[in-house]
Amino acid sequence: MHWQVILPLLLFLVIIFGIGIWTNMRVRQSDSFLSDYFLGGREMGGFLLAMTMMATYGSASSFIGGPGVAYNTGLGWVLLAMAQLPAGYFVLMILGKKFAIISRKYEAITLIDFLKARYQSNAIVLLSAVAIIIFLFAAMTAQWVGGARLIESLTGLNYRGALIIFAVAVLVYVIIGGFAAVALTDALQGTVMVIGTIVLLVAVVIEGGGVSAIFADLVAEDPNFISPYGVDGNLTPLYVSTFWILIGIGVIGLPQIAVRAMSYKDAKGMHRAILIGTIGIATVMFGMHLIGVFGRAVMPGIEIGDKVMPTLTLEILPPIVAGIVLAAPMAAIMSTVNALLILVSSTVVKDVYLNFIKPNAPDAEIKRMSFIVTTVVGIAVVLFALNPPEFLIWVNLFAFGGLESAFLWSVVLGLYWKKANKYGAFASMATGLVLYIYIDRFHQHVFGMHTVTIPVVASLLIFIVVSLATQKYTKHQQVF
Amino acid sequence: MDPRFKIAHREALIGIVLVVINFAMWYGFAYGLGQGDPTDYTYVFGFPAWFFYSCIAGTIFMVALIWMVMKFFFTEVSLEVEDDDECTGK
Numbered sequence: 001m002h003w004q005v006i007l008p009l010l011l012f013l014v015i016i017f018g019i020g021i022w023t024n025m026r027v028r029q030s031d032s033f034l035s036d037y038f039l040g041g042r043e044m045g046g047f048l049l050a051m052t053m054m055a056t057y058g059s060a061s062s063f064i065g066g067p068g069v070a071y072n073t074g075l076g077w078v079l080l081a082m083a084q085l086p087a088g089y090f091v092l093m094i095l096g097k098k099f100a101i102i103s104r105k106y107e108a109i110t111l112i113d114f115l116k117a118r119y120q121s122n123a124i125v126l127l128s129a130v131a132i133i134i135f136l137f138a139a140m141t142a143q144w145v146g147g148a149r150l151i152e153s154l155t156g157l158n159y160r161g162a163l164i165i166f167a168v169a170v171l172v173y174v175i176i177g178g179f180a181a182v183a184l185t186d187a188l189q190g191t192v193m194v195i196g197t198i199v200l201l202v203a204v205v206i207e208g209g210g211v212s213a214i215f216a217d218l219v220a221e222d223p224n225f226i227s228p229y230g231v232d233g234n235l236t237p238l239y240v241s242t243f244w245i246l247i248g249i250g251v252i253g254l255p256q257i258a259v260r261a262m263s264y265k266d267a268k269g270m271h272r273a274i275l276i277g278t279i280g281i282a283t284v285m286f287g288m289h290l291i292g293v294f295g296r297a298v299m300p301g302i303e304i305g306d307k308v309m310p311t312l313t314l315e316i317l318p319p320i321v322a323g324i325v326l327a328a329p330m331a332a333i334m335s336t337v338n339a340l341l342i343l344v345s346s347t348v349v350k351d352v353y354l355n356f357i358k359p360n361a362p363d364a365e366i367k368r369m370s371f372i373v374t375t376v377v378g379i380a381v382v383l384f385a386l387n388p389p390e391f392l393i394w395v396n397l398f399a400f401g402g403l404e405s406a407f408l409w410s411v412v413l414g415l416y417w418k419k420a421n422k423y424g425a426f427a428s429m430a431t432g433l434v435l436y437i438y439i440d441r442f443h444q445h446v447f448g449m450h451t452v453t454i455p456v457v458a459s460l461l462i463f464i465v466v467s468l469a470t471q472k473y474t475k476h477q478q479v480f
Numbered sequence: 481m482d483p484r485f486k487i488a489h490r491e492a493l494i495g496i497v498l499v500v501i502n503f504a505m506w507y508g509f510a511y512g513l514g515q516g517d518p519t520d521y522t523y524v525f526g527f528p529a530w531f532f533y534s535c536i537a538g539t540i541f542m543v544a545l546i547w548m549v550m551k552f553f554f555t556e557v558s559l560e561v562e563d564d565d566e567c568t569g570k
Binding site for chain 2: 075078079082083085086089090093094096097098100101104105210211212215219223224225226227228229237241244248249266267268271272274275278279282286416
């Protein structure tokens with residue numbers, strides 16, 4: 001046990017809990033429970049929006065998995081990680097004010113609300129709900145595992161004990177607080193992520209005797225560590241470029257990110273969020289992955305990739321500071337998990353239950369359902385995480401790809417193309433999903449590109465062809 | 481059409497232009513300067529030149545560009561539902 005490390009972490013958790021309880025008291029008094037619980041009442045300003053985007057996006061993969069891969073791959077992996085820079089500005093610019101205006105007009109609270117109002121199709125609602133539930137389940141499992149691994153390496157507890165501690169801590173505050181608590185704590189967690197990254201990066205550079213000395217060490221071990229092609233030369237320009245679709249521009253299709261693009265208060269807030277968010281994401285992605293590479297020179301011989309970041313922190317920094325820096329991955333994981341958890345439960349309650357099963361459910365019942373579903377989903381994920389997958393980062397990226405294949409075009413074309421109709425959208429989503437799962441299972445890296453490339457391109461073509469071919473059936477429909 | 485949408489469309493186009501610039505710099509510097517034998521690399525501020533220009537200078541440039549775009553090209557509009565009927569035509 002490293003008590004001096006654990007104390008600052010515990011303090012951090014107590015503050016997060018405090019925020020959860022405080023926002024819960026406010027939400028309970030509110031008369032628009034659904035909108036407040038799941039969307040925070042569209043009250044977010046610029047800083048809050050930037051931080052919640054960044055904290056939701058930056059996850060266990062950025063802090064635990066990513067540095068581990070960078071440690072074993074070299075500078076090429078930092079290059080790849082920097083493809084995530086557009087996530088800071090592109091989503092907000094593309095979905096932009098039009099998405100914010102239209103979601104207000106439709107009174108949309110979830111991404112599915114938007115799709116439902118735009119395409120008027122129950123089939124699309126159901127398909128979307130299924131995609132969200134399956135893939136976000138996978139994404140959450142990855143985060144749960146990351147959180148447990150972190151606590152494991154801190155406390156020396158076994159994996160299962162660590163998992164249960166982590167799960168209980170996260171579940172309690174998400175269940176009581178809802179989205180408002182999630183967004184508020186995201187602001188704190190985002191800040192912690194940025195500061196933690198900077199502190200650790202500086203410490204690693206000092207420990208290694210300066211940037212030049214570190215690069216000299218890396219070249220001495222294997223010059224390819226500093227090549228953009230990666231140590232084995234398998235990061236080809238084509239493969240790395242197609243990663244842009246997955247982790248850069250395709251992020252528009254992630255429901256947990258898109259829902260945030262409808263939750264801000266005003267245009268001014270959006271402008272500030274674009275700038276702050278880009279700086280935040282750049283700092284965290286650049287810093288954390290570079291730390292992984294530099295870690296190789298500073299502390300060679302760490303065998304498990306996921307343990308690189310915690311081990312470096314514990315060895316290099318004084319205990320109290322280490323506790324503060326380790327609050328960063330904790331924050332990243334918690335903020336991602338809670339966003340996903342809220343999204344899955346809003347999908348079940350709002351998009352499935354209220355849509356299909358009981359449209360006139362009274363408020364008290366909706367409240368009860370929301371709490372119950374959030375709890376049940378949370379516990380189910382813990383059960384899945386009991387037997388952890390080997391490589392954290394891939395589970396998360398698998399979920400990213402699946403969601404993007406399904407949602408990217410139905411959202412973007414639904415917003416900007418008048419002729420987009422429900423037949424095109426449904427065909428496109430189904431094609432994207434089926435192709436993605438098929439390629440991921442049987443033909444990874446077709447033609448040297450990332451798995452997500454072909455499903456995204458194919459679903460675009462299908463969308464356009466089918467929409468154009470079925471114009472006569474939907475001519476009477478008025479959009480916007 | 482809602483006049484605010486015209487602004488939104490222009491801003492979305494700006495987003496696409498930015499991402500193209502972003503990609504071009506990132507890709508061009510990385511694979512333009514990063515080819516060849518890593519032992520022959522030149523260094524800038526201690527970093528291999530390809531990495532410095534692609535990932536450090538390129539990122540700082542993008543942040544500066546975004547700041548400028550926000551200041552000079554993005555317009556503040558109300559996002560609320562407007563009651564007069566100009567947007568739906570219903």
